[in-house]
Structure formats: structure tokens, C-alpha cells
Amino acid sequence: MTTGRGFGVLWSANALSNLADGLAFISMPLLAASMTDDPRIVAGLATLYAIVRLFVALPIGVLVDRIDRRLLIINANLLRGLALLAFALTLHLGLSSLVILYLSMAVVATLESTADNAAVAILPSLVDRGRLDSANGRIAATQLVADEFAGPPLGGFLIAIAAAAPVFAMGGLWAAAGLVALALPVHPRRHNQLGVAATLHGPRSxxxxxxxxxxxxxxxxxxxxxxxxxxxxxxxxxxxxxxxxxxxxxxxxxxxxxxxxxxxxxxxxxxxxxxxxxxxxxxxxxxxxxxxxxxxxxxxxxxxxxxxxxxxxxxxxxxxxxxxxxxxxxxxxxxxxxxxxxxxxxxxxxxxxxxxxxxxxxxxxxxxxxxxxxxxxxxxxxxxxxxxxxxxxxxxxxxxxxxx
CATH class of the missing domain: 1.20.1250.20 (MFS general substrate transporter like domains)
Known part of the structure; x- marks a missing residue:
């Protein structure tokens, strides 16, 4: 294996997802501030995000070892995309609320944890182990550009156009990441290992x-x-x-x-x-x-x-x-x-x-x-x-x- 097509697909999906993350970083707090002037509620959005990621980390780790990681990356991104597109629609129609915003943030935090863990776990099957540093470095560079340089100013620009605009963009980017991830290579050996484990051990806690x-x-x-x-x-x-x-x-x-x-x-x-x-x-x-x-x-x-x-x-x-x-x-x-x-x-x-x-x-x-x-x-x-x-x-x- 080298950093070839499989890694290129993962990198591309991550790049789209990271850009959506950068949009969310600036847009979600601004949306909260547009709905309330209570600083506790605005700050509570970040608190909710952190708490959700903490509580789902261990069960998601189990899920990543139980289920095909390729499918987890695909579905986590597609579901994030659908959830945010639905949230954007409520904003566009004037039907949104702080409850919907908080629920959307919880969904994003859960599925982000799923996609991130699965991506880290799948990488060794896509590149030579001696090139993991280089592959992780390329992913980190893209994440920095998307999160720090591209996402926040783009989010600020879009929200100035319409409150729903950055949310539609987030949903579209995450959905696109899921579609790109469909091209990740299938590993029959891991499918067989998962099937054998399920047969031998049955349902496990x-x-x-x-x-x-x-x-x-x-x-x-x-x-x-x-x-x-x-x-x-x-x-x-x-x-x-x-x-x-x-x-x-x-x-x-x-x-x-x-x-x-x-x-x-x-x-x-x-x-x-x-x-x-x-x-x-x-x-x-x-x-x-x-x-x-x-x-x-x-x-x-x-x-x-x-x-x-x-x-x-x-x-x-x-x-x-x-x-x-x-x-x-x-x-x-x-x-x-x-x-x-x-x-x-x-x-x-x-x-x-x-x-x-x-x-x-x-x-x-x-x-x-x-x-x-x-x-x-x-x-x-x-x-x-x-x-x-x-x-x-x-x-x-x-x-x-x-x-x-």
C-alpha cells in the first residue's frame, strides 16, 4: 500500500467535512446569538458540544470496531448533511428555535465523533505504516486550512447574506463528503472478520x-x-x-x-x-x-x-x-x-x-x-x-x- 487512491478519497472527504466544521465553528454561535441575548444560552452551545463528545466517545469506539468503518464514514457524513439541511429549511421558513439549534448541535457532535474515530481507524488500511506520519500530516494541513482560514470567513460572509445560508452550505458539504466516501475501497477481509466475530461471540455488551x-x-x-x-x-x-x-x-x-x-x-x-x-x-x-x-x-x-x-x-x-x-x-x-x-x-x-x-x-x-x-x-x-x-x-x- 502507498498513499494512493484510497487515501485520496479519504483526504477529499475529510477536506469537505473540515470545511463544514469551519463553517459551523463561526455560524452556530452566531445563530444562537441571533435567537437570544442570554450569554449562558449562547455559551451553552459549546458546552453541549463538549459534553456530547465526551459521553459518546467510548460507545462510538465500540461501534467503530464492530461495524465496517467505510460505512460509518459514509453514513455519519450523509446523516450530518441531512440533519443540517433540515435545520436550514426550518431557518429559511422561520420555524426554527433554540431547541432545534441545540438538537442539531448534539447530532453534529455525535456524528462528528463517529466520522473522526472511523477515519483515524481506517487510515492504516489505506497507506503503508511507514507513511502514516506523512498521511496524517496532509490531513492535519487540510484541516487547519479549512478550520482556521477558509471556514470562519466564509461562514461570516454567508450568514451576512441569510441566516440559513451557512447551514445549507454545511449540510451540502457534509452530504458531499459522504458521497465522496462511497469511493473508499471495500476490504473483504475485515468484512469476514466482523462476520466471524459476530457468529462466534453473538451479542456482546x-x-x-x-x-x-x-x-x-x-x-x-x-x-x-x-x-x-x-x-x-x-x-x-x-x-x-x-x-x-x-x-x-x-x-x-x-x-x-x-x-x-x-x-x-x-x-x-x-x-x-x-x-x-x-x-x-x-x-x-x-x-x-x-x-x-x-x-x-x-x-x-x-x-x-x-x-x-x-x-x-x-x-x-x-x-x-x-x-x-x-x-x-x-x-x-x-x-x-x-x-x-x-x-x-x-x-x-x-x-x-x-x-x-x-x-x-x-x-x-x-x-x-x-x-x-x-x-x-x-x-x-x-x-x-x-x-x-x-x-x-x-x-x-x-x-x-x-x-x-
């Missing part, structure tokens, strides 16, 4: 199967260690980003427009990271690429804590996002290489739960520490990433000991 994934993760030193580092890194991320807008206003003297520019510039670091990760890994190996990237995260957060210059802060944030992308690509590729195919969905789901819990804890701690000084959570994040880097150097093995 979702709970027990989810526990199998958790147990595998807990007993694998490298993959389990990476999951814990990921959870800790998520804490560090949200320590800063939960209060970043306040830090930008008070410490850097930025306004709403310049803050948006700061974030856009920082995303360029992630784009660079997605392009160089494979070369870095080939030169340094997983151990030092991961440890070095996490150390870069620590240095960038430490520098940001001391910075009052918006240009320097932008460069430091770009370095931070670069580290985050390199870390994410390497940890994902290692998981894809080391986890048995039959467990990829469940181990991925358990890893996602740890990451989401880390985000929630980091957000809480960022707000709590920020009441004393906005520098405190940023400086604390730097310390967290130092710990992550040390753990990575201790846990990640030399390249020669990592078996495919």
Missing part, C-alpha cells in the same frame, strides 16, 4: 467491549503513556487558551479584530508543523520529535507569559501551535501503528475521553488561576509542558524497539 479498550490502553506502556501525556497536554492547552482573549486584551493591548489576526497568524505555525513532521520524525525518531515538540510548547508558553509585544506573542503562539500539530501527528501515527486493528476504535475512544477530560480540567484551572493574574495560567501551562516533555523522553521508546 457495549460496556464490556469498551472496558476491553480501556484495559488494553492501561496495560500498554507506550500507547497508554502517550494517552496520559495527551491528557496532561490538554490541561496545559486550556490553561492558556481558556483565558487567551483576556490576556490579549489586557497584556497585549489587542482589540477584537487584532485578536482574530493573532489567532490566524498562530495557525500558520500549525500549517508549517503539518508539513515538516514526517521529515522531523525520519531524522530524529519518534522519541525526540515528540519530546522536542513538547519542550517547544513549554518554551513558547514561558515566553508568552513574559511577553507584552503582540508581534512576539504571535510568533510564540505560532510556535506553540506548531508543537501541538507535530505532537498530535506523531502520537496518532504511533497509536495507528501499535494498536491492533480490531481495537483501534475503542483505544481511540478511550484516548479521546482522557483528552476531553484534560480540556475540561484545564479550562476550569485557567479560569480559577486567572482570577489572581492572567500570567499565572500561562506560566503554569509552561510547567505542564516541561513535565510532558520529560515524560515523553522517558516513555517513548527508541525507533528500533517500536514494532509494527
Amino acid at each position: 457495549v460496556y464490556k467491549e469498551a472496558l476491553e479498550g480501556i484495559a488494553w490502553l492501561a496495560h500498554h506502556r507506550l500507547v497508554g503513556g502517550l494517552a496520559l501525556i495527551g491528557a496532561l497536554a490538554s490541561v496545559g492547552y486550556m490553561l492558556t487558551f481558556s483565558i487567551l482573549v483576556l490576556f490579549a486584551w489586557e497584556k497585549l493591548g489587542l482589540n477584537e479584530t487584532s485578536y482574530g489576526l493573532l489567532l490566524a497568524c498562530s495557525a500558520l505555525g500549525g500549517l508549517l508543523g503539518s508539513l515538516i513532521t514526517s521529515k522531523l520524525r525520519n531524522k530524529l525518531g519518534y522519541r525526540w520529535t515528540i519530546a522536542g515538540s513538547l519542550l517547544l510548547g513549554a518554551l513558547s508558553m514561558g515566553g508568552l507569559a513574559m511577553s507584552t509585544n503582540p508581534i512576539i506573542a504571535g510568533a510564540l503562539l505560532a510556535a506553540y501551535i506548531l508543537h501541538a500539530v507535530v505532537w498530535n501527528i506523531c502520537s496518532t501515527s504511533l497509536r495507528q501503528r501499535l494498536v491492533p486493528d480490531a481495537m483501534l476504535g475503542r483505544v481511540g475512544g478511550a484516548t479521546r475521553v482522557l483528552g476531553l477530560l484534560g480540556l475540561a480540567l484545564g479550562s476550569f484551572l485557567g479560569g480559577f488561576l486567572g482570577t489572581t493574574s492572567l500570567v499565572t495560567p500561562v506560566a503554569t501551562a509552561a510547567g505542564v509542558f516541561v513535565v510532558c516533555s520529560i515524560l515523553a523522553a522517558l516513555i517513548v521508546q527508541d525507533e528500533s524497539t517500536i514494532s509494527d
